[in-house]
Amino acid sequence: MSAASTVPPMSAAGEIERYTFRERLMHWLTGLTYLYCLATGLAFYSPHLFWLADVLGGGPTSRFWHPIVGIAFLMCTLWMNSLWHRDMEITETDKRWLDRTENYAANRDDLVPPQERFNAGQKLFYWLMLYGALLLLLSGVFLWIPEYIPRQTAWVRGLMVLVHEIAALATIGGFLIHVYMGIFLVPGSMTAITTGYVSRAWARAHHRFWYMRVTGGGQREE
């Protein structure tokens, strides 16, 4: 979606629409498919977490669906890319934000440079998940149907297990931070991604450039 040119609708209470229905649907489908792959993947990863596979219908069932839901996850991620890639490009504003990440992390938000629709942290998470999903699918194919991979290239399969595991761990790191921020750190963000609306104060505080653009509140100051 090119949010750049459209002014989003506002609710009766003067709230601003942050995510359209399509974006919210896409987000939650991505989240759901990722969660399934995460739970079943962790079951295959560690004997101590194998109970996750039992909860989800048993080991064979989890093994059967993990790659298929994985493809669905990649599809959702590509859908996300088609909706958001323009909003996710790293800009000069982001570089200034990234120089002051410690201020953002310590909640000294007055010292954080104003941000566009997505801040640099969200953008990094986005690119991590996109490339992570691509890498997971690419390596996952080798784990999915090893019987079709000739014995001469068996070493590739071993390597792909490592790639799959490292890529998964990287996305888990991003995912943990994402869930923590959505649920605990930034009040209002959960409402935003479920109902689609945020208060004006929320938009002003967290995404000032975006707020000014969508409300016509003056030119963006660089």
Added chain:
Amino acid sequence: MSNGPLQIKAISGHAGPVPGRDTSRDYDVCKLIDVTTCIGCKACEVACLEWNGYPFRETVFDNTYQTMPDLAWNYYNLIRFNEHVDEDGSLSWLMRKDQCMHCAEPGCLMACPADGAIVQYTNGIVDFHQENCIGCQYCVTGCPFNIPKFNSATKKIHKCTLCSDRVGAGLEPACIKACPTGCLHFGTKDDMKDLAGTRVKQLHEHTAHKNAGIYDPPGVGGTHVMYVLHDINHPERYGGLPKDPQIPWTVRMWKGPLKWIGDLAMAAGIVGLAAHYIRFGSKKIEEQPKEAPK
């Protein structure tokens, strides 16, 4: 020989301790295959099918004396054939009975994520329990001998059991019983080593096979299936028997350091985020408009 009931000493994908861990019986069982006396009759292949209840099947003719190109999920035992021409121009037909080697350090078991799908008994037999198999085929990646085979209909993996059901009842494996030349032997590992040593000495003294030797690869901790080969320096001539089989380093990495690094990182991540919340709390926003910072 009697083994009594089979006791387990290693279990795949198992979270808790294993009762028989690090124990071993007074004797490990072992199959000895003296390839120098194998005539390639395939009686062992037939006996294996009969005992395990698998149907006979059409052979795949590929201009050799091999029944088919590779093992299959319902074909645990295959005589590999290779026509080898030596440097001096002499020709030899190399026959090798190929089946699971029952490694002391099994790569399949290390790679397997399913609790109880692969077990190792204290007598050395590595056995697959299909009811616990999830069909992921990681064991195929872990095995340096290319043994486990996938049944795509049932999504289960199968391989030679060393007739654990027979051995548990005090019988020898079916293939041993069928062998007409006495090239197959079964007993304790120590006894088989002695027997193999005697045969190798005989080959050194009475034949031209001066490089004859015992194949019991140390890279996988030794195996519970051993070969006497005419030329121990060239095991790969016998239908691709690996010279120095190892569990792939990728599998060792993945089941070793990466496992605890990953576990630790995930746990530390969760603890770290909780600590962050306790230290900094959630972000507050000002309800009153304020000038944008320049």
